[in-house]
Amino acid sequence: MxxxxxxxxxxxxxxxxxxxxxxxxxxxxxxxxxxxxxxxREQSCVVDESNITQFRVNVKITFEVK
Numbered sequence: 607m608x609x610x611x612x613x614x615x616x617x618x619x620x621x622x623x624x625x626x627x628x629x630x631x632x633x634x635x636x637x638x639x640x641x642x643x644x645x646x647r648e649q650s651c652v653v654d655e656s657n658i659t660q661f662r663v664n665v666k667i668t669f670e671v672k
Contacts, residue, residue: 608670609670609671610642610668610669610670610671611668611669611670611671612666612667612668613634613638613666613667613669614647614664614665614666614667615630615633615634615664615665615666615667616630616662616663616664616665617629617630617633617662617663617665618660618661618662618663619660619661620659620660620661621661622661623646623649623661623663625661626661626662626663627644627646627663627665630644630663630665630667631644631665631667634667638667638669639669639672640669640670640671640672641667641668641669642668642669642670643667643668644665644666644667644668645665645666645667645668646663646664646665647663647664647665647666648663648664649661649662649663649664650662650663
């Protein structure tokens, strides 16, 4: 039986929500091993003078504890 743990991570990107999600996984994988899945919880953006300048995500990352 596998034991799984979930952490919540906030990340951002200047390109897209998809890129922000990739950034979250990339940064989390520096200290967390055995990542199994990512659940996208929330999306938001920063707007400056009618232009989107930053995409932000709040994700839950699930990983196996060994």
